Amino acid sequence: MARIGVFVCWCGSNIAGTVDVKKVAEEVSKLPYVVYSTDYKYMCSDPGQNMIKEAIKEHRLTGVVVSACSPRMHEVTFRRTVQEEGVNPYMMEMANIREHCSWVHDDMEEATEKAIELVRMAVAKAVELEPMEKIEVPVTKRALVIGGGIAGIQAALDIADGGVEVILVEKSPSIGGKMSQLDETFPTLDCSQCILTPKMVDAAQHPNIKIYSYAELEELDGFIGNFQARIRQKARSVDMELCNGCGDCWNKCPQKKIPSEFEAGMSDRAAIYVPFPQAIPNTPVIDRENCIYFQSGKCGVCAKICPTGAISYDQSDEFITEEVGAVVVATGYDLFNTDVIGEYGYGEIPDVISGLQFERLSSASGPTEGKIVRPSDGKKPEEVAFICCVGSRDDKYGRPYCSRICCMYTAKHAILLHHKSHGSQAYVFYIDVRAGGKGYEEFLRRATEEEGAIYMRGRVSRLYRDNGKVVVKGADTLSGAQIELHCDMVVLANGITASPGAEELARKLSISYDEYGFYSEAHPKLRPVETNTAGIYLAGCCQAPKDIPDSVSQASAAASKVLALFSGDFLTREPNIAEVNPFTCTGCFTCREVCPYDAIDEEEVTVHIDGKKVTRTIARVNLGKCQGCGICCAVCRSNAINLKGTKDLQIFRQIKAFTGSEKEKSDEPVGSKK
Amino acid sequence: MADAETTAKTKKKADRTGFEPHIIGFLCNWCTYAGADLAGTSRIGYPTNIKAVRVPCSGRVDAMYVINALKNGADGVLVSGCHPGDCHYNQGNYYARRRFMILREIFSAMGINPERLQMSWCSAAEGAKWAQIVAQVTEKIRELGPFEGI
Numbered sequence: 001m002a003r004i005g006v007f008v009c010w011c012g013s014n015i016a017g018t019v020d021v022k023k024v025a026e027e028v029s030k031l032p033y034v035v036y037s038t039d040y041k042y043m044c045s046d047p048g049q050n051m052i053k054e055a056i057k058e059h060r061l062t063g064v065v066v067s068a069c070s071p072r073m074h075e076v077t078f079r080r081t082v083q084e085e086g087v088n089p090y091m092m093e094m095a096n097i098r099e100h101c102s103w104v105h106d107d108m109e110e111a112t113e114k115a116i117e118l119v120r121m122a123v124a125k126a127v128e129l130e131p132m133e134k135i136e137v138p139v140t141k142r143a144l145v146i147g148g149g150i151a152g153i154q155a156a157l158d159i160a161d162g163g164v165e166v167i168l169v170e171k172s173p174s175i176g177g178k179m180s181q182l183d184e185t186f187p188t189l190d191c192s193q194c195i196l197t198p199k200m201v202d203a204a205q206h207p208n209i210k211i212y213s214y215a216e217l218e219e220l221d222g223f224i225g226n227f228q229a230r231i232r233q234k235a236r237s238v239d240m241e242l243c244n245g246c247g248d249c250w251n252k253c254p255q256k257k258i259p260s261e262f263e264a265g266m267s268d269r270a271a272i273y274v275p276f277p278q279a280i281p282n283t284p285v286i287d288r289e290n291c292i293y294f295q296s297g298k299c300g301v302c303a304k305i306c307p308t309g310a311i312s313y314d315q316s317d318e319f320i321t322e323e324v325g326a327v328v329v330a331t332g333y334d335l336f337n338t339d340v341i342g343e344y345g346y347g348e349i350p351d352v353i354s355g356l357q358f359e360r361l362s363s364a365s366g367p368t369e370g371k372i373v374r375p376s377d378g379k380k381p382e383e384v385a386f387i388c389c390v391g392s393r394d395d396k397y398g399r400p401y402c403s404r405i406c407c408m409y410t411a412k413h414a415i416l417l418h419h420k421s422h423g424s425q426a427y428v429f430y431i432d433v434r435a436g437g438k439g440y441e442e443f444l445r446r447a448t449e450e451e452g453a454i455y456m457r458g459r460v461s462r463l464y465r466d467n468g469k470v471v472v473k474g475a476d477t478l479s480g481a482q483i484e485l486h487c488d489m490v491v492l493a494n495g496i497t498a499s500p501g502a503e504e505l506a507r508k509l510s511i512s513y514d515e516y517g518f519y520s521e522a523h524p525k526l527r528p529v530e531t532n533t534a535g536i537y538l539a540g541c542c543q544a545p546k547d548i549p550d551s552v553s554q555a556s557a558a559a560s561k562v563l564a565l566f567s568g569d570f571l572t573r574e575p576n577i578a579e580v581n582p583f584t585c586t587g588c589f590t591c592r593e594v595c596p597y598d599a600i601d602e603e604e605v606t607v608h609i610d611g612k613k614v615t616r617t618i619a620r621v622n623l624g625k626c627q628g629c630g631i632c633c634a635v636c637r638s639n640a641i642n643l644k645g646t647k648d649l650q651i652f653r654q655i656k657a658f659t660g661s662e663k664e665k666s667d668e669p670v671g672s673k674k
Numbered sequence: 675m676a677d678a679e680t681t682a683k684t685k686k687k688a689d690r691t692g693f694e695p696h697i698i699g700f701l702c703n704w705c706t707y708a709g710a711d712l713a714g715t716s717r718i719g720y721p722t723n724i725k726a727v728r729v730p731c732s733g734r735v736d737a738m739y740v741i742n743a744l745k746n747g748a749d750g751v752l753v754s755g756c757h758p759g760d761c762h763y764n765q766g767n768y769y770a771r772r773r774f775m776i777l778r779e780i781f782s783a784m785g786i787n788p789e790r791l792q793m794s795w796c797s798a799a800e801g802a803k804w805a806q807i808v809a810q811v812t813e814k815i816r817e818l819g820p821f822e823g824i
Binding site: 628 | 698
C-alpha cells in the first residue's frame with residue numbers, strides 16, 4: 001500500500017506570505033495514504049532535501065509529494081532527492097503552490113484553500129504513480145551533416161575532431177557554399193576565400209569526414225541515435241577515381257555559354273565544369289541539361305580528350321544508405337529574388353546588380369579580376385547607389401523580418417568601392433542601419449567617416465535608365481527632400497530567404513519550420529540549435545538569417561550537442577512514453593494515423609482465446625521515436641494505449657480529488673481505464 | 675503576517691457571497707502551463723477558481739476527462755494548449771480543437787450547456803493572457819451557475 005509523505009515549502013515568504021503552510025500540511029495529513037506531512041522554509045535547500053530523505057527512511061515512504069514551486073523549476077531536483085534515498089525518482093509528484101497559487105492570489109484564506117486542493121490532487125496522483133526507468137537506446141556514433149557551406153564545414157570539422165565519423169552531404173558539385181563567392185568579409189575585410197579554402201581542404205582531408213558532393217538527402221528514417229539516411233548521389237558523368245582535375249575537358253568543351261552560378265551570372269561556364277578553381281572535390285560535373293552530347297547525342301569532345309578516360313556518360317544516380325546517430329542541418333539560404341520588384345528593373349537594366357554580383361565584381365578571382373566596372377559598358381562607375389532592405393523588412397513581399405547581413409555588407413561594399421575604384425562615390429539608401437555585432441558599429445563609422453560613403457535615410461521608389469545612367473528616385477526622410485540621383489550603377493542589397501526546397505527537406509526530417517521556411521529551433525533562447533525532433537540539430541542560415549561569425553558559432557554549438565549525445569554508448573531518455581496493452585489492443589492503428597513521430601510499429605502476438613491460439617497484429621510503441629505527447633492515448637478506441645507518467649487513472653484520480661469533499665461523488669470514475 | 679493584514683484579506687473573502695464555480699484546467703506542459711507559471715513569476719493576479727492539471731499536450735486530453743470532471747463536481751472545464759501551428763508535438767492542439775468542438779456539439783445534444791467546456795490557446799510568453807483567460811472563464815462559468823448534471 002502506498003505511503004505518501006507531503007512536504008510543504010514556504011519558499012521564504014514567497015509561499016508562506018499568502019498561503020498558510022502549516023494549515024496545508026495539517027489538512028493534507030488527514031488524506032488517505034498520507035503517513036507524514038511537514039513544512040519547511042526552503043525545501044530545495046540542503047536541509048530541506050535532507051528532511052525529505054530522513055522522512056523517507058523513518059516513515060518508509062513509497063511516494064513523495066513536494067508542494068512548492070512549479071515542477072518546471074524543481075522537479076528534477078526533488079526526483080534526484082528521492083532517488084538518493086532509494087525511491088524511484090518518478091514516485092515524486094509536485095504541487096505547484098507558488099507560481100499557480102501564492103504569487104497570483106492575495107487572499108490568504110482563498111489561496112490556502114486552493115493550495116490544499118492542489119496538494120490533494122497531487123497526492124491523489126502520487127498514490128497511482130508507478131516506478132519508471134529511463135529508457136536506454138544504443139547510439140550509432142556517426143553524424144550526418146547536410147549542407148557544405150561554412151556552417152556545415154565547421155560542424156563537420158568540430159564533430160570529426162571529436163573523433164566521430166561525419167558524412168557531409170552537399171547538393172552542389174563543390175563544398176564551400178555562399179561564403180566561397182564573397183570577396184572580403186565584414187568587419188575585418190579579410191578575404192573570404194583565404195579563410196574558407198583552408199577549412200575546405202581540412203574537411204576534405206580529415207580522416208573522419210566523408211564528403212558526398214553533388215548529392216542530396218533522399219530520405220531519413222529512424223530516430224535519435226539510430227537514423228538511416230538514404231543519400232542520392234547524382235550522376236556526375238565523371239569518374240572521381242580516374243579524374244586528375246587537369247581541366248582539358250572544360251577548356252575544350254564547345255558549349256561555353258552557360259551563365260556561371262558561382263559568378264552569379266556575371267560570366268559563363270562550360271557544360272562540363274568545376275564551379276570555381278578551388279573547388280573541393282576538384283572533379284568536374286557534366287551539366288546534362290546544357291551538354292550537347294546529352295541533348296543531341298553528338299559531340300563527345302570531353303571523352304575523346306580526357307587523358308585518363310574519366311568521362312562516363314552512362315553514369316546514373318546512385319543511392320547510398322548511411323547509418324548515423326545525429327543529423328546537423330546546415331542548408332543555408334538563398335538571396336531574395338529581386339526580379340519580383342518591378343520598379344527596380346533588375347534584369348532589365350544591366351547596371352542594376354545584386355549584392356552577390358557586386359561581390360563577384362569586386363573579387364580578385366571574379367570575372368573582372370577585381371576591377372569594379374559597369375556591366376553595360378565596362379567603364380568605371382563614378383557614382384554608385386546602394387539600396388538596403390531589398391526584400392527585407394518589407395511586408396509587401398511577405399518578408400517582414402530583418403535579414404541581418406545586408407546593412408553590414410552594404411557598408412563593406414561602400415568601403416570596397418572606395419578602395420578599388422578610386423574617386424567613385426557611394427550613396428547608401430537605408431531604412432535603419434543595424435550594426436549590432438562586435439566591431440560592426442566601428443566598421444559602419446569607418447564607411448561613413450573615413451571612406452566617404454553618403455548615407456540617406458529613405459526607401460527608393462523607382463529605378464530607370466536615362467541617357468546611359470540609372471536614375472534613382474527616392475526620398476531623404478531626414479531632410480524631407482525628394483531625391484533624384486543619376487548613378488552609373490545601382491547595387492541592391494538582397495535580403496536572405498530560406499533555401500529552395502527547405503520545406504521539402506523539413507518534411508523528410510520531420511522538423512518544423514516557420515512561415516518563411518526557416519527551420520524552428522526547440523526553444524528560441526535556451527535551445528537554439530536543437531529542433532523539436534530529437535537528434536536533429538540546426539546550424540547557420542537555415543534557422544534564421546545570420547552572418548558568418550554567428551553561423552560558425554551555431555555550427556560549433558550543434559557539433560558540441562552531437563558530441564555530447566555520442567559521449568556514451570547508450571542514450572538515456574525520459575520514460576514518459578506511450579505503452580500498448582497487448583491484451584486490449586485491437587490493432588485498428590488509429591494511433592498510427594495521429595502519431596506525429598511515426599512511432600507506432602506493428603507487432604505480431606499470439607494469444608490464447610477460449611483455449612485457441614490466435615495470432616493478431618497489434619500496435620507497439622517505438623521507444624526511440626515516441627516523444628510522449630499522448631495524442632494516441634486520447635484517440636484509442638479500446639483504451640489500450642496509455643502514457644506513462646500521465647496515465648488515465650492518474651488523471652482521473654486528480655479529477656476526483658479536485659472537488660474533494662464539497663460534492664458527493666461516485667466511487668469509480670466514468671470510463672476508468674486500467 | 676500582521677493580524678490587521680490577515681483580517682483584511684479574510685474579510686475580502688467573507689464579503690463575497692454567492693456561487694463560486696469549481697473549474698478544472700487541463701494545461702499543456704509546453705505552452706499554457708508555462709504561461710501560467712509566467713503569470714506567477716510576473717505576479718499577475720487572477721481568481722482562484724481554476725485548478726490546473728498538467729498534461730503533456732492538449733491532444734492528450736481525452737474527452738472522458740472532461741465528462742469525468744463534470745460528473746465529479748466540476749462546474750466547468752478548461753482545455754488550454756499552444757497556439758495553432760505552435761504545438762510542441764506539431765499537431766496535438768489541432769486534434770484537441772476538433773475533439774472538443776465535437777464534444778461541445780454532443781453536450782448541446784445532451785442538454786449540457788456547451789459553454790461549460792472552454793478552450794483557449796496561451797503561449798509560454800503570455801502570462802497576462804493566462805490571467806485574463808482565467809478571469810473570463812471563471813466569469814462565464816459563474817454566469818452559468820452550478821452544474822447540476824443532466
